[in-house]
Amino acid sequence: MKRFFAVTAALFFAAFTLLAQNDKADNILGTYSGGSGKDAYKVKITKSPDATYKATVCWVEDLYDENGNVYLDVKNPDKSLRNVRVDRIVLISGLKYNADKKNWGGAKIYDPQRGIKASVTCTFDNINVLKVRGTVLGIGETEVWTRVKE
16 A cells, blocks of 8 residues: 555656646746837747747737838748748747756747848746847857736
């Protein structure tokens, strides 16, 4: 009987630890603002069915050109994505939480202004400020996204 309780307790502890880890991983979920002025934008981070995370642009300050046409992702190296509206661009997909490092990574971030992809790592400064760092060949740039209350 003691063995039964020991096994049950071990399983409960493992399940609780996994749930707690998933809760921390899900801290990244939400809507964030970035940029400023004409370059202001909002990004929504959602969880994919495979338990990774995806960041999609959901709003941009400057959506229309001088002729009233919606800006498109014309610099995308994937020609099939060049007709995507700038307020619907997927910036990151496949982002994974690393519990040991307490960050999210293992994915690429797409920079629509340059038309390039870079390795990405995301960490919180605090619960409302997400640092998003992209690096290519050791050269990096950090963007700061601020959580928007929904």
